[in-house]
Amino acid sequence: MAGSSTARITPVILSGGAGTRLWPLSRGDRPKQLLGLTADETMLRLTARRVADPELYNAPTVVAAAAQADEVEAEVEGMGRLILEPCARNTAPAIALAALQAAGDELLLVLPSDHAIADVGGFNEAVRTAASFAADGWIVTFGMQPDRPETGYGDIRRGAALAPGVYAAERFVEKPDLVTASRYLAEGGYDWNGGIFLMRADTLIEGLGTHAPGILAAARQAVEAQKTEGLQIKPAENEFAASPAASIDYALMERADRVAVVPGSVGWSDIGGWSALHKLAAKDKDDNVVAGKVFTIDASGSLIRSEGPLIAAIGVKDLVIVATADAVLVAPLSEAQRVKEIVDRLKAEGGTEWT
Amino acid sequence: MAGSSTARITPVILSGGAGTRLWPLSRGDRPKQLLGLTADETMLRLTARRVADPELYNAPTVVAAAAQADEVEAEVEGMGRLILEPCARNTAPAIALAALQAAGDELLLVLPSDHAIADVGGFNEAVRTAASFAADGWIVTFGMQPDRPETGYGDIRRGAALAPGVYAAERFVEKPDLVTASRYLAEGGYDWNGGIFLMRADTLIEGLGTHAPGILAAARQAVEAQKTEGLQIKPAENEFAASPAASIDYALMERADRVAVVPGSVGWSDIGGWSALHKLAAKDKDDNVVAGKVFTIDASGSLIRSEGPLIAAIGVKDLVIVATADAVLVAPLSEAQRVKEIVDRLKAEGGTEWT
Numbered sequence: 094m095a096g097s098s099t100a101r102i103t104p105v106i107l108s109g110g111a112g113t114r115l116w117p118l119s120r121g122d123r124p125k126q127l128l129g130l131t132a133d134e135t136m137l138r139l140t141a142r143r144v145a146d147p148e149l150y151n152a153p154t155v156v157a158a159a160a161q162a163d164e165v166e167a168e169v170e171g172m173g174r175l176i177l178e179p180c181a182r183n184t185a186p187a188i189a190l191a192a193l194q195a196a197g198d199e200l201l202l203v204l205p206s207d208h209a210i211a212d213v214g215g216f217n218e219a220v221r222t223a224a225s226f227a228a229d230g231w232i233v234t235f236g237m238q239p240d241r242p243e244t245g246y247g248d249i250r251r252g253a254a255l256a257p258g259v260y261a262a263e264r265f266v267e268k269p270d271l272v273t274a275s276r277y278l279a280e281g282g283y284d285w286n287g288g289i290f291l292m293r294a295d296t297l298i299e300g301l302g303t304h305a306p307g308i309l310a311a312a313r314q315a316v317e318a319q320k321t322e323g324l325q326i327k328p329a330e331n332e333f334a335a336s337p338a339a340s341i342d343y344a345l346m347e348r349a350d351r352v353a354v355v356p357g358s359v360g361w362s363d364i365g366g367w368s369a370l371h372k373l374a375a376k377d378k379d380d381n382v383v384a385g386k387v388f389t390i391d392a393s394g395s396l397i398r399s400e401g402p403l404i405a406a407i408g409v410k411d412l413v414i415v416a417t418a419d420a421v422l423v424a425p426l427s428e429a430q431r432v433k434e435i436v437d438r439l440k441a442e443g444g445t446e447w448t
Numbered sequence: 449m450a451g452s453s454t455a456r457i458t459p460v461i462l463s464g465g466a467g468t469r470l471w472p473l474s475r476g477d478r479p480k481q482l483l484g485l486t487a488d489e490t491m492l493r494l495t496a497r498r499v500a501d502p503e504l505y506n507a508p509t510v511v512a513a514a515a516q517a518d519e520v521e522a523e524v525e526g527m528g529r530l531i532l533e534p535c536a537r538n539t540a541p542a543i544a545l546a547a548l549q550a551a552g553d554e555l556l557l558v559l560p561s562d563h564a565i566a567d568v569g570g571f572n573e574a575v576r577t578a579a580s581f582a583a584d585g586w587i588v589t590f591g592m593q594p595d596r597p598e599t600g601y602g603d604i605r606r607g608a609a610l611a612p613g614v615y616a617a618e619r620f621v622e623k624p625d626l627v628t629a630s631r632y633l634a635e636g637g638y639d640w641n642g643g644i645f646l647m648r649a650d651t652l653i654e655g656l657g658t659h660a661p662g663i664l665a666a667a668r669q670a671v672e673a674q675k676t677e678g679l680q681i682k683p684a685e686n687e688f689a690a691s692p693a694a695s696i697d698y699a700l701m702e703r704a705d706r707v708a709v710v711p712g713s714v715g716w717s718d719i720g721g722w723s724a725l726h727k728l729a730a731k732d733k734d735d736n737v738v739a740g741k742v743f744t745i746d747a748s749g750s751l752i753r754s755e756g757p758l759i760a761a762i763g764v765k766d767l768v769i770v771a772t773a774d775a776v777l778v779a780p781l782s783e784a785q786r787v788k789e790i791v792d793r794l795k796a797e798g799g800t801e802w803t
Contacts, residue, residue: 409779
């Protein structure tokens with residue numbers, strides 16, 4: 094299949110959203126993609142670099158929160174367009190904004206900006222595999238092969254084989270509990286939904302017209318009234334704000350007819366929390382991931398990172414310790430996902446200075 | 449014995465020394481006695497308040513590091529004299545400076561400024577018991593009754609009974625290992641050496657003249673050339689610097705002839721580290737000691753304290769977590785005494801900004 098598509102592909106990098114799962118590093122105004130987590134470079138920069146091969150890709154379109162316009166523009170070299178969401182309406186309206194700027198037959202590769210992919214060559218090979226199906230009107234998702242039962246990701250169930258390495262997507266399933274995730278892994282035929290997909294711009298627009306007409310209408314009105322300034326495209330705020338908020342999975346993927354999945358084992362992770370980052374990052378001989386001003390004595394299995402005060406850790410085991418100038422998190426890595434509870438409590442108690 | 453001494457007692461509060469065992473809260477320029485640990489008030493203020501009964505005590509003399517003169521003066525109400533050590537020479541020279549300002553028959557109660565005593569009434573009762581022996585030329589130490597084997601304190605072995613509640617001090621023993629400490633506890637007759645003692649000024653001076661003449665001579669020369677400014681007495685630097693550095697235990701107590709011990713159970717602790725503070729301080733229902741901007745979820749048995757960034761602790765157990773604006777310590781409470789290794793490493797690597 095590779096090479097059967099003539100048109101190049103336009104990456105659409107989604108840089109909206111504010112994460113809480115990597116608090117205190119990630120904040121409302123400092124989302125995960127603007128952090129250097131697996132490397133010194135930001136996740137956003139690494140994402141853009143992954144889809145920079147000019148033989149395969151056009152200059153990327155980035156959809157970002159208006160508040161982060163300049164920071165995002167500085168992070169992505171050779172950007173084609175920077176579309177600024179006037180407010181957050183989840184992924185479906187954001188992607189609609191991008192599709193409405195594109196040519197109808199332009200292939201769009203929609204990518205979250207805060208995921209890690211270890212095997213870029215493998216990923217681009219999967220994109221090539223997907224391209225002819227996308228050109229033919231399919232929405233092609235990329236299934237990430239699971240290596241463990243995982244309750245943090247949704248899954249895609251493979252259906253009939255359409256071609257070597259391409260399957261019909263039989264259904265999308267919500268994040269499973271541990272028993273279900275273990276069963277999926279044992280049964281096989283389930284891949285993690287990495288939130289990456291490839292399709293023609295007009296396939297997306299027609300799909301939204303059928304399954305989410307309110308979203309499409311609002312996005313279209315916002316685009317018709319948009320202003321442009323350099324690379325920056327500013328859709329109209331009131332029109333966009335009128336859109337229902339919905340994820341692309343919910344608004345389209347789970348409802349559309351011709352959805353395919355290309356499974357691959359490309360070392361993908363959404364870095365959904367401190368524990369995921371610890372698994373992913375380079376470790377010292379005692380299984381620690383250490384960054385910043387950190388002194389350790391007999392620490393093991395821990396993620397210890399400072400962007401503020403010096404951290405001295407003695408005899409700690411399997412902990413996350415993360416410090417910024419104004420906040421410190423300490424928790425067992427196995428409980429680090431509960432950081433959301435801290436952020437919720439801080440917000441509830443008016444502690445917006447820390448969120 | 450109570451009331452058999454006619455002269456009142458002058459407390460001599462020792463506020464020299466820089467601790468590392470409560471790093472990162474205690475620093476070279478911020479010793480333990482200037483911290484509020486068991487309460488909002490500093491240890492120094494609490495120490496002075498403990499010996500403020502005018503029926504028993506004169507206005508206190510404080511011996512402090514010159515660098516902390518103003519801070520120390522502000523902490524002690526009704527101070528009689530503030531003697532400023534021009535440099536650190538350990539406790540024997542510091543006490544000599546105080547004794548040389550006093551009348552010969554003045555009773556001096558020498559007290560560290562960074563210890564906790566829960567039962568102040570009991571302590572003052574022990575001081576009354578000691579007073580007539582001190583007036584009679586004895587050096588009277590106060591033995592703290594042990595309730596556990598403890599490797600962090602030196603001990604005093606009781607000898608013959610001299611009067612009800614007063615014993616000859618048979619010998620001073622160094623900090624024991626755990627086996628020895630357990631044996632002491634089982635055998636009985638050993639009390640912890642709290643570093644508190646009562647004697648006449650001339651008893652001390654004569655004792656130093658016999659057992660540590662170099663210290664006495666240097667202190668005497670420093671006092672002869674001292675300057676006075678308000679409450680502050682400034683012994684001459686060069687003369688004082690010429691003194692050997694030695695603890696009063698080593699220079700005098702272990703060598704002198706007429707040394708007595710008054711044992712008592714007065715809730716004493718030297719707060720020798722984070723673990724000791726956790727034992728001592730008020731705890732919440734989950735056995736946590738919490739101070740400052742701290743959020744916890746399912747924390748237990750921990751000491752969590754911030755004077756800087758917000759600390760969020762999730763699922764932690766038996767840890768010390770202490771944050772200042774520039775440093776964070778995380779360790780199991782059982783290993784918290786190893787903070788000294790951190791301070792040593794920081795110093796060795798030139799990190800004086802953190803020590």
